[in-house]
Amino acid sequence: MNLKNLSRKLIAEPGAKVRLSDLDPADTIGVKDEQEALKAVEKNRLKMEELQMLLHAENKRALLIVLQGMDASGKDGTIRHVMNGINPQGCEVTSFKVPSAEELDHDFLWRIHKAVPAKGDIGIFNRSHYEDILVVRVHNLVSKEVWSARPKQINRFERILSENDVKILKFFLHISKNEQKKRLQERMADPAKNWKMSLQDLKERELWKEYMEAYQDALTECGTECAPWFIIPADKKWFRNLAVSQIIIETLESFKMNYPKLNFDPQKIVVK
Ligand code: ADP
Secondary structure, eight states: OOOTTHHHHHBOOTTSOOOGGGSOTTOOTTOOOHHHHHHHHHHHHHHHHHHHHHHHHHOSOEEEEEEEESTTSSHHHHHHHHSTTSOGGGEEEEEOOSOOHHHHTSOTTHHHHHTSOOTTOEEEEESOGGGGGTHHHHTTSSOHHHHHTHHHHHHHHHHHHHHTTEEEEEEEEEOOHHHHHHHHHHHHTOHHHHTTOOHHHHHHHTTHHHHHHHHHHHHHHTOOSSSOEEEEEOSSHHHHHHHHHHHHHHHHHHTOOOOOOOSSOGGGOOOO
C-alpha cells in the first residue's frame, strides 16, 4: 500500500476552485484493503507518540489540527481513533459551540486565538472559526457584507499564526447526504447517542445544498500554502482515519525534529 500520495491527492490546491460535487465521499484513493489500512493507522499511532515527544522536547513549534464537516461526518470519531496515541498532557481538544454573549461581544477570532496551542503542543479544533463563514452564512446570522469579508481575515490570521511557528492542518470530512442519513438514523436508535441529538440537527440537513456552497467557498478561498485544506472522503470511516493519520504523521515527520543537545556529557554524570 503506497500511502505517500495521499496528502498530494487530498490537498485542496491553493488558488484552485473546489467543486465538491466532483469529489466522491466514498472514494478510497486506490486503497482497497481495509485490514491493511487499520494496521497502518495503528503503526501511525505509535509513530505519533514518538513524534509528539519530539515536538514537546524541541518546543519550537505547535501543531494545530482543524476538523470541519457536517453533522455525523466523523469529527469526534476521527479524534478518538486517530489521536488516541498521544499524551493528553501535550494536547488540547477545543470544541467550538454557539458563541456565548461574551464571545459575541468580541471579534469572531477572539475565542479562537485563545485556544491556539502553545509551542510543543498539539491543538485540535472540533469545529472552528470556519463556522463563522458556514453556519453563520447559511443562517444569515450576520450580514453578507460581514461574512464575505471573513475569508480574507481568516487567511491573514492563519498567516500570522504560521509565521509564528504554528503549523496548521485543516481537514474537511466530506460525507454524502445519504451516508449522513444512515448515521443519523443509527444515532437516533442508540440511547448512548440519541440523548445529545436535537431536532435542529435534522433541520440542518434540509440546508445541505446551502452548506455545500458555503463549504466550497471556504475551501476555495482559504486553502493556502501555509494553512492547507485537505478534503477527506469520509463515507468510509476506515479510510477517513487512515488519510487523516497519514497526513498528520507526514507533517510531523517533515519537521525533521531532534531531541535537544545537552551541554554536558551524560556518560560522565553519576546519579548518586
Ligand atoms: P457538535 O455537533 O460539534 O458535536 P453541538 O451539537 O453542541 O456539537 O453543536 C455545536 C453547534 O454550534 C453547531 O450547530 C455549530 O454550527 C454551532 N456553532 C459553532 N460555532 C458557531 C458560530 N461561530 N456561530 C454560530 N453557531 C456556531
